[in-house]
Amino acid sequence: MKQSFRKKTKEAHYKGFIVEKAIQDFFTGRIWPRTNTPFPQAKIESYIQKGYFDVMKAVTITQKLSCRRCHNTSHQKFVSFHCAKCHQICTYCRHCITMGRMCSCDELIIWKTDSRQLQPLKTKHQFSWIGQLTPHQARAAKELASSIAQNNNHLISAVCGAGKTEILFSAVFESLQAGKRICVATPRTDVVLELFPRFQQVFPSTCIHALYGGAPKQQGFAQLVIATTHQLYRFEQAFDVMIVDEADAFPYTYDEALQRAVIKAKTKEAPIAFVTATPSQALFNRKTKENWGYSFISRRFHGHSLPVPTYQSLWNYEKMFRKGHIPQKLTRWVKQKLDKNEPFLIFFPTIDLMETAKPLFIEIEPTITSVHAEDPTRKEKVLELRNEQRKGLLTTTILERGITIKNVQVAVVGAENPIFTSSALIQISGRVGRNSQYPDGDIVFFHHGKTVEMDLAKAKIMEMNRHE
Template identity: 75%
Template sequence: MWKGTDTRKQKSPVQFAWTGNLTPHQQKAADELAQSIAQNRNHLLEAVCGAGKTEILFAAIYDSLKADKRVCVATPRTDVVLELYPRFQQVFQKISIDALYGGAENNAEFAQLVLVTTHQLYRFENAFDVMVVDEADAFPYTYDEALQRAVMKAKKADAPIAFVTATPSNKLLNQQRKENWGYSFIARRFHGHPLPVPRFLSLWNYEKAFQKNKMPQKLHTWVKQRLQQNEPFLIFLPTIELMEQATPLFQKIESTIESVHSEDPDRKEKVLQLRNEQRTGLLTTTILERGITIKNVQVAVVGADNPVFTSSALIQISGRVGRNVQYPTGDIVFFHHGITMEMDRARNKIMEMNSYE
């Protein structure tokens, strides 16, 4: 277990190599966050999917690294760690950065900036001067008190925590108010365009169709449109079992369509192939609801009425669309066997965010 002792052989001055510009909304949030961290005060950053939350973190992390503090960015999902690691390597140069997740190689040296899945925090005790919990509402962290305790154990007693999420739980919002944390709110994406609003499309008896080895016509049409327009796509399904039944049917339409789930050893490679335009589309469970950015991606949820698709999950899934400044719009469709309250909540929340100036 890593404890708060210094194992680095030498201390290199961190080099900040980000040349982008923040929007006024981002800059305000970045300043507020940096001020809270400097004061060892907890902070909640609530910002819509695609607001540029990672870029907002840069200033506070840079200030901490310059002060020779150890910083941990923890997230419940391996996919988020894999997405963030190359970006942080590019921005924070001349320092050691580790990425720790299930299956990753163990580094014998304790880096100054550590990106981890929340499960990997069990390795650490009293080790970090600053803790960032990214995607703070995500499963399993939000439901697992042991993981929440691991965050507290891994940081030093007086170290501040920055919670970052597009869909904070009521518990997190109440805690922020009760304990008087710092708070920042951004309702706009970095490129200024509104969030894509999901459309609802009935897909009656989709489970029976897959079980009978048949592709529902509306879904077949949607996939064909994506292929004709050369648009990458993600199709979310509620269970691994249903996804595995459906995969061969999709592969009859286009052989490069594949499926991914939490236990898939090739998940990282398949997502990379989609990003690099070597693959047209992926079927997925909720494992890819966050932490993945694909240029011009179009998204469908099959069985959006299933209880696994909570309003926060549906908001996150919708947030995969329109993230790129060159492709700020796109299609997000909820195929359903009856509209649920969670579906309505998700759409209403997205429309509410779009109404903010």
């Protein structure tokens, strides 16, 4: 009798379906195309047959057009075409096409098993930050942790260089210890690249993933995810805490689909913490209307004032660059920085003008190069500037935030251009003087005529310096 029972038990054990950890780790909290996963298609189909996934149309067209991945319902954002896959007229969503085109004949899959049933989120986490918060930072950190514990949204408004990332550490640690899954989302890839190693250093025993376009494949179930807001199209009800860093940055503030993606990626009860140096009026209005928690820091962590921009006219600079000459004032500024061995960033309003100017700067210093949003090597170039392998970088507004270079000096060419809003100019100015050893620095607005936005940026910086 015992032998027969053992035999039946053994047979049942071997006939049972064992969920592969790698598959569960990857799909928990994700919404993903059925036929384009990192796993063999036959394996995915077997999981679907056994009921581990919900399957749904990527785009529904029955009652109204709707994208299941990004929740877009605006007819203007859908395109109909003759599909080579199904040989019929299909419709796809333009809002989330950067994540791969999904049309009405495609299907998405969502892992059905509740992540809390199988994922060991109660792991012991190590908190290895040895720094010390200023009284202003400590107050903000306490306020943030309190809001998150109560599932209440929170806005942190803190000047560039106030140490916003350090303020997040204790709240993130408490959430990890409570078994929660956290996402720190930001509109810019460069910010993800800046934050990822810092969080890895502070939480060395925690599985952390960095998700951005072109990110390498990462193993394990990440309890802490650092991601661009675009990557949140691929998540659904995945996170217990959502932190949006640089919450005023383009394109997040102008794209309702990205804002919906943040809501979609978190659980219903999960709080959102918005962190920025230049909060929009819309954020302030929501904070007041919905009674969010709020923290304000007007001083940098090292206690020094923010560097105030100076103005220098640069008449007809575009014409001069196109004729093969760097304007004399700008040449003088660059040579001063080279003589003092000070790294520098020069912001340009357009890629075209920047690339036109680049060979002229290389004649002065061969290590100078340019970076922009589509540059696949910009991460390496920024690292080379930080490591003193390059003297300077020409850049678009892609580096206006999320980058810290010791003793960096900054110039804006064409500060009158509409691309340089007051918020952008404040963020650009905030690159200077971030290090306690080099709390001062040069920020110059080279212009072909002063603008209201330039004056607003300067006035806001001076106002912050008057606060205690």
